[in-house]
Amino acid sequence: MMTVIEDPDHVGSFLNVSELKIPFSDTVKYCILAVSVILLLVALCILAWQIFRCFSHSYSTYTQDSMNSDLLYLEEKPSTEKYYSAPGMKVENQSTQSHRLSRCLSQTWFSSSETSMSDVNFEEQKTNKKVLGSLRFSVFFDRLESRLVICVLQAEGLSDSGEATSMQPFVKVRLMKAGLEGTGKRSLKKERGEESPSTLWAVLQEWDTRIVKGSDKALFGDEFSFILQETKNILHHLKLRMEVRDFDKFSRQTLLGEVNIPLKHLDISFPLVLQEDLQAPQKDLVGEVLLSLKFLPTSQRLEVGLLKIRTAFPNICSYAALYAKISVQCNQSKLKPQKTSAVVRSAVTVFNEVLIFLLPDFAVDQCKILVSVYETCTDAKSSRSLIGHLCVGKDRNLEDEHWTLMVRSIRQPIAKWHALLI
Template sequence: MREQTSSSFQVVLPLSNTLKYSLLVLAVALFLIALLILIWKLHQYYKYNTAVKVKETRYLSERYNEKKPCGTILVKSLAPSFLDIARKEQDSKIQLMQKEMERLEEHLTPSPPRTESLDDVISESDPLHGSKGKLKFSLLYDKKKAIIYINVIEAVELPVHSRDPFVKIKVLCSVDKPKSELHSILHEWETRVGRNNRDPVFNDEFSCSLKEYHLHNISLKFEVKKFDKYSRHSLIGETRMALKDLKASETLAFCEELHGKTKDAIGEVLVSLKCLPTSQKIEVGVLKFKTASQTVIQDSDVYARIDVFSDQHKQKHQKSSLRAKSKVTVFNETFLFSLPDPMKTHCLILISLYESFANGKKLIGQASLRNQKTKSNYGHWELMMESLRQPVAMWHPLFI
């Protein structure tokens, strides 16, 4: 009875062996077709991926820098737009620094006239073209008393930017020696400031005694400057007047055109240079300062400031210690500055001498030298490169 019950639940499919094998072959065939389709799709994907990578590689090779060596550092490629911006900024910085150094060299080399002190050069923009205006003044020389009387009357037709002008007067005496271009400053004065006026009227009078000097060695220098309470006074223009042709006991009035600033050598500074190729540094030594002043030396201190401009940047300046001012002031101090390649690096060294007072400082003069061949170098840089690791000293004129 149990056997009949269990056998009644069995399902028997009446399929022949031929049909079973046919279904098996069909299943294998479908599997093979699916496998072929999968392989074909994989081949297409691989081919497409390879083409995309080739295009990307070409694009990157054209627009990117894959790896750029800079010293010992490998800089990865950046986006093209960022690279363009960075290159433009770098080029602009290089051009600005080169223009600044060229302007400094133009102002501080002893060739043609037209120069400024470092303070004036840095603070001023590009020099103005056209007329700088005129200055009216009168002179009277009392031959018996050997006194010169100066009256600064007014300035007229100053440039548009010349607000708050004033006049600085210097009495210069040339050193009476053969082949000497040195000058000493005997006296200095300043007029009052003409507030908000391009045609200021001064009518300021000054006088000084010239008993100890020959009149043919004396000249007057009038500098018209723009007053700036919070920054440096910038130069508008200047004019000069030699006193050798001045008639005695007769007041003469003048109206002179203003020109670019001229420079005067007022002394010399003994500078030493030493190249240290292993440490990639240069040693600048300020040894002595010699003034051409013929007046009595006042009780004051002087110090030297050294500025180094190399290629794209200005290095941090260094200062000497204070020294008592005399006709020959001895410093004997050296200063180190970084200079990787002295022959290829565009370098400008500026040495400024300042006189220190309780209420401020005053520029005495400046000397400049660089590794390009100019008249101001006198072969100093070349001598340094011929004597590596050995200091080479040479006198350089100080200009004001």
Template structure:
């Protein structure tokens, strides 16, 4: 027995005082936990009772408002209520008309052969005076040099803020019954900001050697500059050198006219309709340039935009090709066409050439079953020979 007690004293060498202290500390912790629990429970019941009181108050006020509203409606004159209802109906009808107008403006209009850079610029502007352009021309027949001075523009439309003049010199291809032209020179004036009567006062010296003066024409386009979007065409004017009978400087002040198109080349396009797959295959085969000078460092590519039922599909691009007199692509692209006989479809093909980090539009053509400037015989022939490619040449406009 003494041996067992001695062993317990070895393994539990804790005094009674320490045991009681630990027990008191544990009881104190338990009491503190209970106090905290009681406080939390008290807070919870207070929050719940206040929420119930608020709900009763809100329901009471809503009921009071409803009753007050009913009493007010009952106390009003029936004639006054009828007048208020008529005014409300007229406002609703006015809002419906405004929504219809907005829907008409937001609905995309049928695209045309207009350039993607200028699309919608003319149709969105009010008709009327486009302003005037003042310039002078001096053609020296001995040196075959054209001296052009762009002086000023006057009375431009109200929407015109920052304007400039784009100059193109065309030479008609010396072929009988041909309307194809080549662009000899292209340049621009500086941009004049915040003026409806901009003064440009710029001179250009353009060499016309190796060209016949009777085939040369001058085209000046006044455009509204936009830094973040497409430039808007205001109007244009033209001068043919064959009409200049003297070598003296002639000054012109011409009314700006609507935009007109010039044919500057041809593109060979193939079409194939796949009715089972509900697709159309557009092929870009060749591009024939009318430009007498070909810059070898520049590449060209084609962009195809398809509009079906006035909805634009995602455009596709061809690979880059070295520009030459006849550039060969031989590439095909597939676009969806749900119902070839009923779906209104327009295919817009644009040819671009690369310039440094940017691009320059060479020309565009369009075809389809909509009322466009292009001939619809190619589209009709495709519909007559389903699942078979049909190729035809189309003029490129600029």
């Protein structure tokens, strides 16, 4: 017979645990219970919302799939009754099948193509629709030293008061010289419906002022000078083009407005201070490009030939060279750009190079060709400078003549002059 001896210490500890109570009042206990119930209700609401979203998404997917299948096989019976070669085998016309597929893809195709053609922009900056503000500057020509001095003083009233703190304005100054007249091959005024030729301009020098942060009344005070080689009637062929831009480190610069001042209308024998309102940006004709286009539909290959570039030669750098960067954009996909070799610049620079692009499975009407021409100096390691842009393609509003001739003349190269603008 075994005798169980109980330890009085353990018995006392069990009694203490049983008699242990939470030292909270009833109000605190009810508050904790209420918070727990509220959290439970929130969790149940979230679960119900997720279940509702899951069922609604599956229903919409099923509806879309059923609609597409109905569109695919809407005309299947009348179109396939004529094509039977053996029991259990059906021969269907390929054109009928492509027509049914196009009906399913027409809505998404045209919406995506419309947005892609509107997004094509071969410029380096965006332009505001509403032009605000004015620019104050001074111009002086020192005849003894044949030196033209330009001082950018202030830009004010660039935006509304609510947007002033986020602006970082600066001014890009271009000194341009009038060159040859357009020969009629491809001039800017002919594109606008005018008969008179347009003047070719050459950029002699360009400068950038410092960036003023967080103000629409920017004080610059930057001074630039340029020594003119010819002094006789040289001012009659010069003009100043000053563009006020909003600097953005992570995206394209916004063009706020510009000021164009021909120097032949000014008496700048002494420092002349002017304040001009900003105007809407306009393009200047800086050259003409002879392009050759050929399309091979079987291999989906587009051959872009850069034959000649005609510019107003400024005779500043004897080692100046030109090269072009050509890219093709189809729908919303942009192909890898290609560069031509650098050729020594002259009045008419001859390239005779052909670049080949393999197009994706898109209609050729949804493509555009973007050409950018740059200038570099071969005798020194200097940064490139942009000469101008051009764009060849077809969209819903404007049909380019060269592109139409290329589509009609398949497998045949078509050459045509295009305006080079900046």
